[in-house]
Amino acid sequence: MTILLSATNIGKLFGMRPVLRGVSLEIARGEFVAILGANGAGKTTLLRILATLARPSGGALTIGAVDALAHPDRARAFIGLVSHQSLIYPDLTARENLEFYGRMYGVGKQRPEGADQEPGSRGERVGRRVTDDELQPLVEDALRRVGLWNRRDDLARTFSRGMIQRLTIARAILHDPLLLLLDEPFTGLDQAAAANLSALLCEMAVRNRAVVMTTHELGRGLDGVTRALILKGGQITHELRDDITAGALIALMTEA
Amino acid sequence: MRLATRQIAAIVRKDILLELRTRESITAMAVFAVMAIVMFNFALRLRVDAFRPLTPGVLWVTLVFAGTLGLSRSMSSEQINQCMDGLLLAPCDRSVIFAGKAIANVIFTLAVGLLVVPVMAILFDETLMQPGVWLVVLLGVIGYAGAGTLIATMAASTRAREVFLPILLFPLALPLLVAAVIATSGFLDRLPLDEFVAWIGVECAFIVIFWTAGTLLFEYLVEG
Numbered sequence: 001m002t003i004l005l006s007a008t009n010i011g012k013l014f015g016m017r018p019v020l021r022g023v024s025l026e027i028a029r030g031e032f033v034a035i036l037g038a039n040g041a042g043k044t045t046l047l048r049i050l051a052t053l054a055r056p057s058g059g060a061l062t063i064g065a066v067d068a069l070a071h072p073d074r075a076r077a078f079i080g081l082v083s084h085q086s087l088i089y090p091d092l093t094a095r096e097n098l099e100f101y102g103r104m105y106g107v108g109k110q111r112p113e114g115a116d117q118e119p120g121s122r123g124e125r126v127g128r129r130v131t132d133d134e135l136q137p138l139v140e141d142a143l144r145r146v147g148l149w150n151r152r153d154d155l156a157r158t159f160s161r162g163m164i165q166r167l168t169i170a171r172a173i174l175h176d177p178l179l180l181l182l183d184e185p186f187t188g189l190d191q192a193a194a195a196n197l198s199a200l201l202c203e204m205a206v207r208n209r210a211v212v213m214t215t216h217e218l219g220r221g222l223d224g225v226t227r228a229l230i231l232k233g234g235q236i237t238h239e240l241r242d243d244i245t246a247g248a249l250i251a252l253m254t255e256a
Numbered sequence: 257m258r259l260a261t262r263q264i265a266a267i268v269r270k271d272i273l274l275e276l277r278t279r280e281s282i283t284a285m286a287v288f289a290v291m292a293i294v295m296f297n298f299a300l301r302l303r304v305d306a307f308r309p310l311t312p313g314v315l316w317v318t319l320v321f322a323g324t325l326g327l328s329r330s331m332s333s334e335q336i337n338q339c340m341d342g343l344l345l346a347p348c349d350r351s352v353i354f355a356g357k358a359i360a361n362v363i364f365t366l367a368v369g370l371l372v373v374p375v376m377a378i379l380f381d382e383t384l385m386q387p388g389v390w391l392v393v394l395l396g397v398i399g400y401a402g403a404g405t406l407i408a409t410m411a412a413s414t415r416a417r418e419v420f421l422p423i424l425l426f427p428l429a430l431p432l433l434v435a436a437v438i439a440t441s442g443f444l445d446r447l448p449l450d451e452f453v454a455w456i457g458v459e460c461a462f463i464v465i466f467w468t469a470g471t472l473l474f475e476y477l478v479e480g
Contacts (some may be wrong), residue, residue: 051345052345053341053345055479073347073348073349074347075347076346077347079345081341081345083341085337085338086337087337087338087341087342087345088339089270089274089333089336089337090336090337091274091278092270092274092277096273100266100269100270101346103262103266103269104266104267104342104343104346104348105347106262106263106347171342
């Protein structure tokens with residue numbers, strides 16, 4: 001298995017208070033990892049560090065063979081993030097939001113050196129200018145996958161919370177990231193949208209991408225999860241590879 | 257087009273699109289600027305016999321105050337839904353984000369300048385509409401937008417950003433303001449260029465200093 005993300009001894013201090021304490025994990029291509037923990041366990045902080053949005057107080061982080069602490073700008077090309085906030089501009093339409101982020105990610109451009117290209121991936125389009133005409137099919141594909149194609153020209157401010165969450169997911173997968181990070185992604189989604197998201201995440205894993213999701217809801221979104229990590233007090237206390245059920249996780253979390 | 261250039265263009269395009277849709281920054285800046293000029297006009301005419309020499313000062317104070325409104329709005333728009341994180345997630349150097357935001361601010365402030373200078377020419381001094389003055393305005397706006405984007409980034413994460421921005425920015429912008437007023441006066445008084453060209457140099461130096469500082473420091477400001 002190809003290791004896509006390697007975090008070693010990651011620590012994070014907020015002032016004098018340790019939020020993460022020596023977290024180490026490796027995530028391979030094709031894995032779908034759930035990080036579970038109570039509120040305040042350090043899940044969001046860990047995810048922000050993995051997304052290169054926050055720097056750890058100590059430790060090492062490698063993403064796609066790139067030292068993500070030394071060259072975060074290169075590592076970011078591999079990462080898609082769904083965070084608590086949507087990162088969506090309310091006064092742009094759904095399509096305009098995705099077009100903007102597509103241009104920011106250089107969608108269609110070659111991935112930075114160090115990335116092992118997937119055959120047929122968007123990262124294979126090497127060394128030529130990518131026009132807006134080439135971006136459009138990718139935007140359309142992302143909007144169709146989350147079921148927002150019919151609302152593509154509506155301002156994001158007119159969307160419901162669930163629709164914003166779906167647009168957020170479209171934004172995160174637009175550049176076909178090798179590593180998809182999601183912070184409580186099922187929040188605000190109705191049953192159909194949650195099932196759609198579960199299917200999408202499983203599909204990402206099947207396509208040899210890695211998915212890392214934090215959640216404190218044990219009953220939702222665990223379909224397809226290949227590994228569960230329990231985070232408590234800023235440390236990974238348990239790891240579960242088989243029989244990942246809500247009951248088993250509750251038992252581990254209460255034990256932890 | 258290199259990816260960095262494409263990313264800068266994307267940020268500028270997005271900011272212009274947002275502005276065209278909401279009309280919040282330029283409208284506020286333009287209305288403020290015209291109101292300020294009209295009020296200066298009435299106030300000065302009541303007490304000052306020869307108020308034409310005051311034209312450069314009024315022009316630049318108006319531009320600086322109006323520009324501050326746009327700068328504040330420019331960064332606060334990135335706080336909605338934490339959109340700044342979306343920019344920070346892009347695979348680019350942080351200086352690209354600074355450049356994109358600063359260029360957009362130059363465009364917005366310049367748009368207000370395009371309104372302010374003719375209005376001032378009508379109310380204060382018709383000789384204001386000359387290439388030399390436009391050059392001084394262009395350089396002044398570029399310098400002010402560079403420094404302003406840097407300070408607005410710092411202020412954006414604070415609760416009292418509306419107060420914090422002018423308190424920090426105005427003292428920093430004072431050398432630029434002085435240089436711009438003297439250079440504008442030089443053109444209006446038809447002085448020989450070599451008598452005030454050094455002040456145009458000060459404007460250029462201000463641009464170099466603050467755009468370089470922005471490029472180097474933006475990363476620490478947004479991650480701090």
